[in-house]
Amino acid sequence: MSSGFTLGVFYTVIRPEERWILEAAAARGLAVERLADDAVTFPVERNGFDADLVLNRSVSHTRSLYALRFFEHYGVPTVNPYDVVSLCGDKVLCSLRLQESGIPTPRTTVALTPEAALKALDDLGYPAVLKPPVGSWGRLLAKVDDREEAEQIIEHKAALNSPWHSVFYVQEYVQKPERDLRAFVVGDELVAAMYRRSADWRTNASRGATGEAVTPPPEMTELVLKAARAVGGGVLAVDLMESPRGLLVHEVNPTPEFKTLTAATGANVAGRILDYVQEVARR
Amino acid sequence: MTQCPECDARLERKDRIEGELFTCPECGVELEVNGTDPFAVSYAPKEQEDWGE
Ligand SMILES: Nc1ncnc2c1ncn2[C@@H]1O[C@H](COP(=O)(O)OP(=O)(O)OP(=O)(O)O)[C@@H](O)[C@H]1O
Ligand SMILES: [Zn+2]
Numbered sequence: 001m002s003s004g005f006t007l008g009v010f011y012t013v014i015r016p017e018e019r020w021i022l023e024a025a026a027a028r029g030l031a032v033e034r035l036a037d038d039a040v041t042f043p044v045e046r047n048g049f050d051a052d053l054v055l056n057r058s059v060s061h062t063r064s065l066y067a068l069r070f071f072e073h074y075g076v077p078t079v080n081p082y083d084v085v086s087l088c089g090d091k092v093l094c095s096l097r098l099q100e101s102g103i104p105t106p107r108t109t110v111a112l113t114p115e116a117a118l119k120a121l122d123d124l125g126y127p128a129v130l131k132p133p134v135g136s137w138g139r140l141l142a143k144v145d146d147r148e149e150a151e152q153i154i155e156h157k158a159a160l161n162s163p164w165h166s167v168f169y170v171q172e173y174v175q176k177p178e179r180d181l182r183a184f185v186v187g188d189e190l191v192a193a194m195y196r197r198s199a200d201w202r203t204n205a206s207r208g209a210t211g212e213a214v215t216p217p218p219e220m221t222e223l224v225l226k227a228a229r230a231v232g233g234g235v236l237a238v239d240l241m242e243s244p245r246g247l248l249v250h251e252v253n254p255t256p257e258f259k260t261l262t263a264a265t266g267a268n269v270a271g272r273i274l275d276y277v278q279e280v281a282r283r
Numbered sequence: 284m285t286q287c288p289e290c291d292a293r294l295e296r297k298d299r300i301e302g303e304l305f306t307c308p309e310c311g312v313e314l315e316v317n318g319t320d321p322f323a324v325s326y327a328p329k330e331q332e333d334w335g336e
Contacts, residue, residue: 013315013328014302022300036302038328061333089335136335164332237336253336 005281006031008051008076010067012038012059016259020270021055028274037063047074053281054078055273056255061089061134064255079277080234080254088231088254091169092133101230103223104248106241107172114158117168121150127173130157132164136253138202140165143173174243174250179203181240181247183216184261184269185228186276190221192267194260205257211264220247227252235273285322287312296322 007030011018025032033051037058041048054071056078058064068082080088087093098105109124110133111117121128121144130142130153140157144150157165180203183193193216198209205211216224224238227249237256240247258269285294292309296319299305303316304327313327 011302012334013304014300015304019300019303034302059334059336060331061335132332134333134335137330139330139335162332256336 005052005278006033006050007277008033008035008049008054008071009057010035010037010040010054010064011057012036012063015257017257017270018057020262021057021273024270024274028278030274030278035067037067040067042067042070044073047076049074049076051076053277055277056080056085059255061085064089077280077283079273079280080236081232084232084234084236085254088236088252090133091131091251092167094231094251095169097230098227098249098252101226103227103230104246106174106243106248106250109170111168111170112166114154114168117154117170118147118150120168120170122147124170124172126150129171129173130154131169131171133167133169134164136204137206138204141202143201171250174241174248176241176243179209179212179242180250181214181220181242182211182261183220183224183238183240184256184258184267185224185233185236185238186269186272187233187279188225189272190216190224191269191272192261192265193220193224194264196260205260209260211260213265223247223249235276285324287314288324288326294322294324 007025056064064085068078071078072082092110095108109120111120127145132140142153179195179197184191193214194211195214196203196209203209227238228236231252237253239251240249262269287307289312290310299316306313314324315327317323317325
């Protein structure tokens with residue numbers, strides 16, 4: 001890589017992941033342009049940035065989308081690209097793509113009003129899961145055990161009066177063991193995978209789930225890479241559940257965390273991301 | 284050297300960088316580094332609805 005290369009890092013906060021990325025970039029002698037998502041401005045007329053490629057680490061779906069669209073407009077490649085983030089950052093769009101690509105995924109129905117959501121839940125059957133289409137870390141995910149609970153939860157969501165919570169993503173409750181699977185993909189490679197284990201049905205690391213390294217069997221690797229390709233590829237975390245009918249992909253995360261994964265597997269995830277970023281920059 | 288906005292504990296920069304999140308060792312509140320020279324901190328930004336992975 002020519003020494004003139006500048007890596008832009010678009011971020012909200014510096015977590016261990018971002019710090020590792022910045023350190024890996026420094027170790028490779030890459031110039032870094034730090035782009036704080038709460039401070040930068042985007043002129044429509046001209047590119048005011050130095051970055052030759054931007055790595056998106058913003059946790060805000062809205063900020064990510066606008067920023068990535070601007071970099072596209074400026075002709076600056078991004079990891080991940082706008083299309084991948086807009087698709088994966090929205091559970092509705094992601095489910096559609098998984099289904100279109102023949103990837104096994106939990107049964108899911110979308111409803112656009114509280115009344116329709118109740119009907120969707122009744123049709124899907126109980127227990128079921130309600131998720132906001134955007135956002136993660138298991139926030140405001142609800143397990144709905146019966147119709148009475150459905151009415152309460154839907155009423156509560158409607159009272160939030162938020163555009164994100166007026167769309168109802170309704171999913172069958174998958175009878176999984178007390179764990180799910182996370183596989184980290186960079187380009188064409190499954191870099192590392194882990195079980196996320198917790199007593200809570202939501203096995204998010206941010207809710208205290210613990211990570212345990214998994215050597216993925218070939219059929220899991222194949223499914224994970226197929227899911228990553230289906231959404232456009234890049235740096236992605238594919239989340240799966242073990243169901244009675246086999247592995248199901250429930251989502252693909254476009255700006256994945258990897259602190260727990262790094263601790264559980266020892267994989268050099270930040271290094272692999274940097275390899276990939278440099279490879280994309282050479283294209 | 285600066286103080287925790289929550290509990291007034293004295294906080295040292297150590298090797299923290301601009302924008303880095305950390306928790307106050309005294310009260311556990313989440314903080315963000317706002318400046319390194321001089322060292323300055325504020326409450327970490329509040330999670331918004333569209334925040335995630
Ligand atoms: N349909 C389901 N049936 C059973 N458990 C589920 C279902 N959907 C999600 N879960 C559990 O809840 C966790 C969080 O779900 P999901 O990944 O959809 O939400 P999220 O808030 O986007 O989390 P993430 O931080 O992984 O993006 C999953 O890891 C899984 O353990
Ligand atoms: Zn404190």
